[in-house]
Structure formats: C-alpha cells, structure tokens
Amino acid sequence: MEKDADGFYTPIAPDAASAAGDGPPQPAPNSELIKSTFEVTVTLADQQGDPNSPLYSAKTFEELGLHQDLLRGIYDMGFSKPSKIQERALPLLLANPPTNMIGQSQSGTGKTAAFVLTMLSRIDFTKNTTQALCLAPSRELARQIMSVVVAMGKFTAVQTEYAIKDNLARDSGPITAHIIVGTPGTMTDLMRKRIINVADIKVFVLDEADNMLDQDGLGDQTLRVKKYEHQPYLFWFKMLTPSFQSMLPRDHPVQILLFSATFPDHVRSFASKFAPGSNKIELQKEELSVSGIRQFYMDCRNEEHKYDILVRLYALLTIGQSIIFCQYKHTADRISARMTAEGHKVASLHGAKDPAERDAIIDNFRDGREKVLITTNVISRGIDILQVNMVVNYDLPLMYERNTGSGGEGGHFDKPDIETYIHRIGRTGRFGRRGISINFVHDKKTWLQMEQIEKATGRKIMRIETNDVDEMEEKMKEALK
Numbered sequence: 001m002e003k004d005a006d007g008f009y010t011p012i013a014p015d016a017a018s019a020a021g022d023g024p025p026q027p028a029p030n031s032e033l034i035k036s037t038f039e040v041t042v043t044l045a046d047q048q049g050d051p052n053s054p055l056y057s058a059k060t061f062e063e064l065g066l067h068q069d070l071l072r073g074i075y076d077m078g079f080s081k082p083s084k085i086q087e088r089a090l091p092l093l094l095a096n097p098p099t100n101m102i103g104q105s106q107s108g109t110g111k112t113a114a115f116v117l118t119m120l121s122r123i124d125f126t127k128n129t130t131q132a133l134c135l136a137p138s139r140e141l142a143r144q145i146m147s148v149v150v151a152m153g154k155f156t157a158v159q160t161e162y163a164i165k166d167n168l169a170r171d172s173g174p175i176t177a178h179i180i181v182g183t184p185g186t187m188t189d190l191m192r193k194r195i196i197n198v199a200d201i202k203v204f205v206l207d208e209a210d211n212m213l214d215q216d217g218l219g220d221q222t223l224r225v226k227k228y229e230h231q232p233y234l235f236w237f238k239m240l241t242p243s244f245q246s247m248l249p250r251d252h253p254v255q256i257l258l259f260s261a262t263f264p265d266h267v268r269s270f271a272s273k274f275a276p277g278s279n280k281i282e283l284q285k286e287e288l289s290v291s292g293i294r295q296f297y298m299d300c301r302n303e304e305h306k307y308d309i310l311v312r313l314y315a316l317l318t319i320g321q322s323i324i325f326c327q328y329k330h331t332a333d334r335i336s337a338r339m340t341a342e343g344h345k346v347a348s349l350h351g352a353k354d355p356a357e358r359d360a361i362i363d364n365f366r367d368g369r370e371k372v373l374i375t376t377n378v379i380s381r382g383i384d385i386l387q388v389n390m391v392v393n394y395d396l397p398l399m400y401e402r403n404t405g406s407g408g409e410g411g412h413f414d415k416p417d418i419e420t421y422i423h424r425i426g427r428t429g430r431f432g433r434r435g436i437s438i439n440f441v442h443d444k445k446t447w448l449q450m451e452q453i454e455k456a457t458g459r460k461i462m463r464i465e466t467n468d469v470d471e472m473e474e475k476m477k478e479a480l481k
C-alpha cells in the first residue's frame with residue numbers, strides 16, 4: 001500500500017480558525033503539515049473494489065458530502081483537513097447503506113472526530129428521539145467525547161444527554177436527546193428502566209472497544225483474566241454485553257462502530273462477532289504507538305528510590321503537564337499526599353473518588369490549574385490533553401493472571417499489560433506533538449517486564465541515569481524539541 005504523507009495535520013487554535021459566519025464554511029487556514037508515517041490496512045466488508053483507490057479516502061472534509069452545519073462545526077474547531085484515520089474511515093462510515101466498522105489507529109490521531117461525525121450525520125433532527133449511543137470506559141472519557149459532540153454539533157440542533165453516574169435526577173423521565181454518551185453500567189441501567197428508549201437507535205459506538213469487549217476467560221485465552229477490582233468496567237461489560245446487545249432494536253439495522261488504538265488478537269474475533277460484516281481498518285503490529293513519543297526508563301534501587309526520583313523530576317514534570325500512573329489507588333493517594341506535604345503541588349485521581357470530585361480534578365488538570373496528575377489506569381485511555389508532554393509509569397501496567405494447576409485459586413500480577421502501556425504513553429504525543437514517557441524499574445522482575453513491553457511494541461526504551469539530574473534534564477529537553 002502506498003505511503004501517504006498527506007494525512008496528518010496539526011490543529012490550530014480554535015480562535016484562529018475561520019469563524020463560522022455566513023456563507024459556505026471555510027477550512028481553517030493552512031496548518032503545519034506533519035508527516036504521517038504509520039500504515040493502515042483497510043479491509044472492506046463486501047470485498048469489492050480496491051481499498052487503496054482514492055474513492056476510499058477523502059483528502060478534504062468537503063469531499064465527504066457532510067452537511068454544511070457540520071462543516072462549520074469542524075472548521076470552528078480549527079480542523080483544516082482530515083487526519084489519516086479520518087481520511088480512511090469517514091468515506092466508509094458515512095456510506096449508505098450503513099456498514100459496521102472496526103477502526104484501529106494510534107493514540108491521538110483523531111478517532112473521536114470520525115465516530116462523532118458519523119453519529120451527527122445520521123441524526124434526523126426533525127425527530128426528538130435518541131438515535132445514537134456512545135459508550136466509553138470512564139466518566140472522564142465520556143465527558144470528553146461529549147465535549148466533541150457539542151463542539152462539532154454547535155451549528156446543528158443536536159440535543160445530548162449523559163448516561164454517567166450521578167448525572168441525571170433520580171426521578172428523571174424518558175430521555176429524548178438525539179445522542180447519549182455514557183459509561184456501560186449507567187447506560188444499561190437507564191435502558192433497562194426504559195429511561196433510554198432504543199427504538200430509533202441508528203448508531204452505536206464503543207470507544208476503547210477492545211477494553212470493553214475483552215471477554216477474558218473465553219476461548220483459548222482462559223488464563224488471561226484481568227482482576228475486575230482494578231478495572232470495574234470490564235466486569236460490567238462482561239456481564240452486560242449480551243443483554244446490552246439484546247436491548248438494541250431488531251426491526252432496523254444499527255451501525256455498530258468499534259474504535260481503539262489496540263485490538264489484541266483474543267478480542268479481535270469477538271469484536272468481529274459483535275460488529276458483524278464490518279469494514280476494518282487495522283494497524284501493523286509494530287506501529288501501535290506513535291513515533292513522536294520518546295520512551296525512557298530509570299533504574300531505581302527500590303520503591304523508596306522511585307519516590308525520591310519522582311520528587312527530583314518535579315521541576316521537569318511541571319514544564320508542561322504530566323501524568324503519573326500507579327498500579328493501585330492507594331499508591332496514587334500515598335505519593336500525592338506525601339508530595340503535597342513536602343510542598344509540591346500535585347493532584348490525584350482514581351475511581352474511588354466520588355463523581356463530582358473526579359470531574360473537578362480532571363477539569364482542573366485540563367485547564368492547566370494542576371500540572372501533575374497522579375492516577376491509575378482509570379484515565380489510561382482516550383484522555384486528550386494536548387499540553388501533557390510527559391507520562392511516568394511509576395508502576396508498570398500489569399495484568400492479572402489466574403493461577404494454573406489443580407486447586408489454582410487466586411492469581412498474581414506478573415505479566416506486563418501491553419495494551420494498557422500503549423494507551424498510557426499515548427496520553428502524550430497527541431496529534432503529531434512530541435512527548436516523553438519514563439518507566440521506573442526497580443528490580444529484575446520489573447526490568448524483565450519492561451523488556452517484554454519493548455519487544456511487543458517494537459520501540460526502543462532508552463536508559464536515563466538516575467544520579468545525574470543534569471543529564472536527565474538535558475535528555476528530556478532534547479526529546480521534547
């Protein structure tokens with residue numbers, strides 16, 4: 001397949017975009033071109049035609065035949081041209097009759113706009129009924145997706161509603177919003193109670209689909225089990241997926257869209273069943289993460305040394321914004337309390353905090369009022385904050401494996417969680433920007449785990465000396481240039 005240097009543009013500030021006034025919508029002024037080097041494979045559901053043909057890619061948003069109101073929304077957001085995934089996916093997503101899609105593209109390459117435009121394009125605004133549902137694994141991501149729906153739909157009559165915890169009044173009546181964005185547990189609950197009416201649903205989107213469709217103990221992957229306490233939405237989805245699907249309307253087809261930066265093999269086949277007959281856009285295995293993210297590691301002596309190094313990095317962490325990932329909520333709380341007591345300004349966010357507090361913490365971070373966020377996997381996926389230029393894996397992401405053998409009760413966290421690693425580091429280096437990630441390793445076991453990650457992702461992870469702060473600073477500043 002031909003390499004395409006044209007697919008990937010940096011955004012420009014929204015206020016610099018051509019204001020959406022009267023007359024035909026105008027693209028944002030030329031933005032700096034960034035070479036897109038990754039390759040995608042397109043497989044068409046009907047096996048007809050050549051997926052490399054220009055017919056299957058759109059170099060401009062106009063070519064897509066989008067409604068003027070949507071074009072105005074896109075340009076108002078400062079987008080001038082489609083990114084590679086948008087260029088490839090949108091013609092397939094918008095074609096009639098609607099076809100399902102499994103869309104894979106690296107973190108920060110613009111998948112959200114692809115599925116949001118599809119939802120908005122398919123809404124019949126003359127009807128006050130729910131016509132599109134979108135599920136995301138965390139409330140933070142659901143809120144972010146909603147902000148894109150609202151921004152892109154700014155010049156349409158779209159009505160939206162959340163299906164996230166504590167967002168609806170207890171006695172709220174039926175929802176009539178065109179698009180509902182939420183998390184699986186609340187969405188399913190509202191569907192069961194018939195507060196959400198699915199009769200007119202045309203589009204159903206699963207963002208971070210591989211995560212939510214991970215069937216764990218099924219098929220030949222019976223041993224690959226993640227521990228639900230650490231990813232409770234997996235539990236929800238595993239329990240609810242079959243009933244969820246059965247709640248969707250049967251009298252007309254629903255376009256099912258599955259998007260993610262990762263689709264591990266054991267999820268891929270289930271995804272194909274969940275979204276039958278889909279067009280597929282897939283990444284090569286060795287291109288799962290973007291090249292703009294420079295990856296480093298630091299050899300720490302022990303757990304306490306990890307903390308010391310983090311504190312020594314503080315000045316660097318606050319040059320832009322940074323996210324520190326821990327395996328456990330209590331670790332995130334402990335190190336943030338300790339750093340705060342020592343006079344550093346940091347925030348911590350995890351799933352045990354109440355919803356209002358979570359919203360305030362992520363909003364503060366998004367607006368730059370907090371510069372360092374210490375967290376768990378809860379925001380490892382999807383969160384798009386362009387100023388984040390550093391990600392620290394204070395603990396490497398690990399997956400839970402059940403013990404094998406007779407009487408194999410319990411399990412252990414020993415195996416690196418490659419997908420979560422790819423998503424975590426993808427919180428930086430968004431849309432062609434540069435970013436750096438640093439892994440803390442502190443013993444042979446963690447070193448070997450990191451080696452497995454390096455092998456699986458095919459990207460070099462460079463060592464940084466922990467006892468030479470100047471070298472540390474120099475290397476990092478160099479990487480961000």
Ligand SMILES: Nc1ncnc2c1ncn2[C@@H]1O[C@H](COP(=O)(O)OP(=O)(O)OP(=O)(O)O)[C@@H](O)[C@H]1O
Pocket residue numbers: 009010011012078079080081082083086105106107108109110111112113260261381382383384386426430431
């Ligand atoms: N065509 C475009 N022109 C300019 N900027 C864009 C364009 N498309 C998307 N962006 C911007 O790129 C950033 C990343 O997009 P998005 O969050 O959709 O990435 P993603 O592929 O969903 O990433 P992830 O896998 O991490 O969820 C966003 O800030 C978005 O506004």
